[in-house]
Amino acid sequence: MGIAERRERQKAEIRELILDAAREIVGKEGLEGLTIRKIADAIEYAPGTIYLHFENRDAIARELVVSGFMELVGYMAPAAQESDPLKRLDAIGYAYAKFGIERPETYRTIFLQPPAISSALMELLKGEGEGTDDGRGPGEQAFNILAETVAELIDRGIFRPGNPVVIAETIWAWLHGIVALRVSCSEEMLTDFSASIHYAIEGVRRAFAR
Amino acid sequence: MGIAERRERQKAEIRELILDAAREIVGKEGLEGLTIRKIADAIEYAPGTIYLHFENRDAIARELVVSGFMELVGYMAPAAQESDPLKRLDAIGYAYAKFGIERPETYRTIFLQPPAISSALMELLKGEGEGTDDGRGPGEQAFNILAETVAELIDRGIFRPGNPVVIAETIWAWLHGIVALRVSCSEEMLTDFSASIHYAIEGVRRAFAR
DNA sequence: GTCTATAGGCTGATAGAC
DNA sequence: GTCTATCAGCCTATAGAC
Secondary structure, eight states: OHHHHHHHHHHHHHHHHHHHHHHHHHHHHOGGGOOHHHHHHHHTOOHHHHTTTOSSHHHHHHHHHHHHHHHHHHHHHHHHHOSSHHHHHHHHHHHHHHHHHHOHHHHHHHHOOOHHHHHHHHHHHHSOOTTSSSSOOHHHHHHHHHHHHHHHHHHTTSBOSSOHHHHHHHHHHHHHHHHHHHHHSOGGGOOOHHHHHHHHHHHHHHHHBO | OHHHHHHHHHHHHHHHHHHHHHHHHHHHHOGGGOOHHHHHHHHTOOHHHHTTTOSSHHHHHHHHHHHHHHHHHHHHHHHHHOSSHHHHHHHHHHHHHHHHHHOHHHHHHHHOOOHHHHHHHHHHHHSOOTTSSSSOOHHHHHHHHHHHHHHHHHHTTSBOSSOHHHHHHHHHHHHHHHHHHHHHSOGGGOOOHHHHHHHHHHHHHHHHBO
């Protein structure tokens, strides 16, 4: 059975090869620039070979999005460990910004897509909780880290009363806005990223604190 | 010369016909879904005819983006008239949100594009000030309404001291984030838009006020 | 398991008839 | 000015040789 295992391993290797090549292409040209032929060229296989490892182009794109969300969850996980909710809120903000700036193309892949893709994508974000702690998708998981922190801040009377989900969404929007502008706009147009993030994170506290 | 004038008028009419059809297609399928053939089908002309009115596909896309920015400036113009800077700031925020929610596809066209398009697009945003008041592009024009308001608020001691451009950018990011999430996410995922905008606009004041 | 070859469909853009 | 016809190029996906 050593043979069967080696085969499994080799198959998984090519899968990863395909996904890595796909990530690079999407990084440069966006998800809509991803084609089977470009992947095949990059890994130096024939186009048809790709279909032995993935059902079709969309399956590859889907895989990329899911792994992108996992990456985001990975960035946010350390922040979630912080026990003081106010410090945790700050840490979440900085972790999110860090993800956006270190992995701009991943950010674009999961959050900045045309209408048709976006809607299909948001389904992934919610359902499909395979291998997760609680049956929720990775996107919802990441959001809940924020929402629960806001809820705790309200409970403790540190934040003014309000709907924690709406407030969390509003905070998320601020972070998203700053990262999205960075990712979309040319460098010279924008000024100071870290100042902007800093303003926003301090601003969130001032905006919602009691 | 009445004949020449009629010809001019007819030509302009078809131009508008093409642009309207293009807007509808982009609304449904995004800028990358725009093709010459789809436009031709929609206006019931042959594909080749389009090329008598526009140099190529990109020229049409560019025109769409420019007119989209003009629309945004149109939404913001009334807000810019408000003399009280604090009220003006609120009005700008609401006008921006209104634009995003009433014209989501225009919003997407001008602000949510893949990397290659985005960078080319941002050039338009800055330069090319044909027919504008002061030689600046329509994007910069819209931004300056906000930046100048922030500067005035700092000067009057209503806002804490700081770089008005960075602060304006941070405020813009918040609005952009809220609108962008609306435009990208499925309805059921998100909660209350007007509450979110309200939080943000009040939050901005609390975040930057002295 | 990987290749070559190919079907069938989309694209932008152009040439030439009318 | 508008048409039809067409080229050349890309795409996804599949069939069949090896």
